[in-house]
Amino acid sequence: MNIKTLRVSPPYRELRDLAAGASTDDAALRESVAGILRDVADRGDAALLEYTARFDRFDAGDAAGLRIGADALARAAAEVDPALLDSLRRAAENVRAFHEKQREHGYLDVEADGSLLGQRVAPLRRVGIYVPGGRAAYPSSVLMNAIPASVAGVDEIAMVTPTPDGEVLPVVLAAAHVAGVTEVLRIGGAQAVGALAYGTESIGRVDKIVGPGNKWVAEAKRQVFGRVDIDMVAGPSEILVIADDAADPVHVAADMIGQAEHDPDAIAWLVTTSAALAEAVPAALEELLARNPRRDVARAALRDWGAIILVDDLEQAAEVADLRAPEHLELLVREPLALAGRIRNAGAIFLGANSPEPMGDYFAGPNHVLPTGGSARFASPLGVYDFVKRTSLIGLSAARLLRDAPHVIRLAESEGLFGHAEAVRVRTER
Amino acid sequence: MNIKTLRVSPPYRELRDLAAGASTDDAALRESVAGILRDVADRGDAALLEYTARFDRFDAGDAAGLRIGADALARAAAEVDPALLDSLRRAAENVRAFHEKQREHGYLDVEADGSLLGQRVAPLRRVGIYVPGGRAAYPSSVLMNAIPASVAGVDEIAMVTPTPDGEVLPVVLAAAHVAGVTEVLRIGGAQAVGALAYGTESIGRVDKIVGPGNKWVAEAKRQVFGRVDIDMVAGPSEILVIADDAADPVHVAADMIGQAEHDPDAIAWLVTTSAALAEAVPAALEELLARNPRRDVARAALRDWGAIILVDDLEQAAEVADLRAPEHLELLVREPLALAGRIRNAGAIFLGANSPEPMGDYFAGPNHVLPTGGSARFASPLGVYDFVKRTSLIGLSAARLLRDAPHVIRLAESEGLFGHAEAVRVRTER
CATH class of the missing domain: 3.40.50.1980 (Nitrogenase molybdenum iron protein domain)
Incomplete structure (x- = not known):
């Protein structure tokens, strides 16, 4: 199985290059x-x-x-x-x-x-x-x-x-x-x-x-x-799986292929503390690919964009996840909820072995439109909040207008906006 | 005073042109x-x-x-x-x-x-x-x-x-x-x-x-x-004042100048049911401009982008406001809250004569960074919601996984995504 394996440590410079992606202006x-x-x-x-x-x-x-x-x-x-x-x-x-x-x-x-x-x-x-x-x-x-x-x-x-x-x-x-x-x-x-x-x-x-x-x-x-x-212009779909030595290599491999089969540009990373898992996953990938009709797409994606990344501990795994800010983050570890609390940047977090990403893609309820390309640093899943807008309402009493007028006049004049001050004065000084 | 006055009626085609603005690609x-x-x-x-x-x-x-x-x-x-x-x-x-x-x-x-x-x-x-x-x-x-x-x-x-x-x-x-x-x-x-x-x-x-x-x-x-x-790339600042025959022309004029003094491209519209007010406002503008040090800027803005717009009733005024979707909307009418309820598109609504726009610009509390250029149709004032992001959390039980697996497998296969189905199967069929 042709997939990069590497060991990283802070400040994870090699990952910055791996995650850079190609920006095109056509x-x-x-x-x-x-x-x-x-x-x-x-x-x-x-x-x-x-x-x-x-x-x-x-x-x-x-x-x-x-x-x-x-x-x-x-x-x-x-x-x-x-x-x-x-x-x-x-x-x-x-x-x-x-x-x-x-x-x-x-x-x-x-x-x-x-x-x-x-x-x-x-x-x-x-x-x-x-x-x-x-x-x-x-x-x-x-x-x-x-x-x-x-x-x-x-x-x-x-x-x-x-x-x-x-x-x-x-x-x-x-x-x-x-x-x-x-x-x-x-x-x-x-x-x-x-x-x-x-x-x-x-x-x-x-x-x-x-x-x-x-x-x-x-x-x-x-x-x-x-x-x-x-909405955001979406980039290639991504998964980052964090797994410890309790994870099943077949689960990990199946979830990576589920991502990789989307598109030759799809990105699937495993970040693990377990050298044994890192060694077992390529064989599991090979076995599962053999029976996947989209194997050519998945194989290309894993070869070009996939990675198996070894870290010392889950703290480092969390740091890698925050740096990558993945669209989908799976936590195939003993205590997924505790680890989730240490990771800030992800579109959706899948907790534990019973929550493979397709359960969220299709059925669980949360949205599958998620921030890609590292934009989980600042963007959210598609939601109801994307289809509403807000309007401020300001209705002051005469007493409030009189009380606050001197402050507003002073601030407006300090910015050289005489007409702003005047709009208050015509109401309070006549 | 050099400012357009016009009478409009549904479907307000003349306003569409007035509000078109210039889109530049440099x-x-x-x-x-x-x-x-x-x-x-x-x-x-x-x-x-x-x-x-x-x-x-x-x-x-x-x-x-x-x-x-x-x-x-x-x-x-x-x-x-x-x-x-x-x-x-x-x-x-x-x-x-x-x-x-x-x-x-x-x-x-x-x-x-x-x-x-x-x-x-x-x-x-x-x-x-x-x-x-x-x-x-x-x-x-x-x-x-x-x-x-x-x-x-x-x-x-x-x-x-x-x-x-x-x-x-x-x-x-x-x-x-x-x-x-x-x-x-x-x-x-x-x-x-x-x-x-x-x-x-x-x-x-x-x-x-x-x-x-x-x-x-x-x-x-x-x-x-x-x-x-x-955040949104802001266009010129705008105010739309809706006023009935109870409004003071000096208030209206002062508020229009407060907007117009920002920039020669700033936009100030009065929409009124009162012909008497429409006639009185130009003189009030002239009087207030005479003592405004930024009068040249304000005068240019009022000449090029200002308008006094006569309508038959407040229902039409509300329709004009919705069409324009102004950054600032002032309701200088007898029952501002009732009228506010009929208008959907505005960045901030200022209710009644005691709430001139500068009170909101500087002091009342709501944000003064507001959607311009008609984007109040879909955008909101700057707010706390602009500085947070959301992450979905999905942690399924073994029972839920087993119960829902057939649906997820069926949906994934109907989309030709065999690897998605497989990621569920390796957990439920072994």
Whole structure:
């Protein structure tokens, strides 16, 4: 098995290089995406229909032909294998229950002098969810992106998904139905992002766009950011497994392959205190790869980006995890909760041998859209908090205005903002 | 007084054009900033010292010379006019008290079968706060950017501020002292953003950069976004005043000028149901401008971007506000709280005649860093929530794993992810 093994110690310089990744600036991509966005902004539905015919080989006829109605979603659900639909529904219930706990409430406090100070929390009005088409169409991704918006109380959840050659997977439509999507549009690529960001004659512009996509979609999201909100542009998926000598090498290997099979750029690291485990894992990887139909992808990812990293103790393992800030962190150790308390940076932490990452990907309830590329240092799983916005409320009493006016006038004048001071004076000095 | 007056009605097309703004893509700026960032990433302190000598005409000697120690901050506070320092301290107390209410708590629920599901909320470790130098150095901005980070529990709050010709305002250092800044660096521009994003030999890299800046700073923040988090890139400041026939035209005019004096691009709109008010405001603007030392700036802003907008009723006024999604919204009407309930999009809402916007800018407690350019549709005031990140915690019991395994295996296989299914199987089928 071709995978790097290395021993590290503080300050872990060798890992900084290993984790650096390649940052690419593709000017041709940027230009091409900017052109498509401009065209959709200028020509609306006509441009959208043309790009869809060209890139997806799908001729919708007219704008109405780009829409899949609510009845068609319900019908799609009826076409899906009932056992699979049942699993999807149960997954959706768990995801909804977990996200319900993220609902936030505003506050409006009445002070002793009658002043009101508060903060209102309100859902976004309309959001767009990008769902890749073809083979990368994952129903679980529909649930994970749409349900937090639905729990937040977003009025309109518009899902866009390309339908190459007119094909669309019933299970994806069924997931949209289960997740509370209010509108499905058969568009994809930069042109779909443009339609959501600018609106067209037939499609209302949204407040936020979320969901994974290829490099055109990612670049388009980057370019419309500011005009609408976006979620993070995701990098390759990652797992970091911390294991001690009690861990089963087969568990470790299976979890690394589960990550590596996503993509040749996926990243799977084992960090362990056990030399015996470090020695046993490559053989276990080999054995499991032999029966994985995606073995070529997984093998390439493990060879190029995988690592087995030996450390002296779990304290060092925690330091490595904090440095890497992985999307997924598994703790296959005797006392996972104690170790979790020592690690600050991770998107999701999986505690112990009974919590392999796919249980979280599909079913447990927490979101599987997680910060990648070290951004767990500052970013969070997708959640209800991503679909609300806050507004401050300030209602002062006459007494409070009079009491605080001298301070405000002094501060404003110290900054040279005479008009600010004057707006207070015209109320207190006349 | 040169200001547009117009009557509008649904669907308010004329306002869409008025609010469009100019989107600029400056390739030369982009290249120049990218070069500075690359240089700081490659050469660290040496590059930083050179750019600081060149752009700020400040020769720090060595990296240590770029630092202002904690003792110097305390000394600066002693140099400030005691009345001003007292006002700053009281403002800081109010801001702290308001933001304390934004603290969030995680949860960790133990389910009946012993499974743990939860979400941890943790502060970012280190953040950078950009404070413009020279005349644009606003102590209130130091408070508003640093205090939410301090309340969130951020370990290290590094403030960067250029000191042109070596000059630094004691009041800005005093504000840093009061706000809980842990480190002050005499650097600015794209080079300061680069130092915070990449780190240098003497400066640790941060997790997030916030604070206002000129176009070089804004472009640099845009370019490092992803590697570190950033706050929104702010556009020109805006106010929208909704007033009925009970409003005092002098209040309205003073509040519009308070906004307009910021910048020739600042935006001040009055939306009113009262033709009499619409007629009285221009004269009041003229009178107040005559005694404002920043009258040229304010006059240009009112001429180019100001508007007095007549509507039929407050329902239409609310619709205009939602369409514009203003940074600041003042409700100078008889029942401001009732009207606030009908408006969804605004950064901060000021309720009634006793709450002129500068009371919120400086003193009331809510943050003055607010979403501009219509982004109040989806963005929030700067808050404690901007300085924390969340981590999901998933610890399943053996019973839960066994119960849910068939669903997870089915879902994973339906997406073609055999390795995901296998990671569950190796735990349940052996």
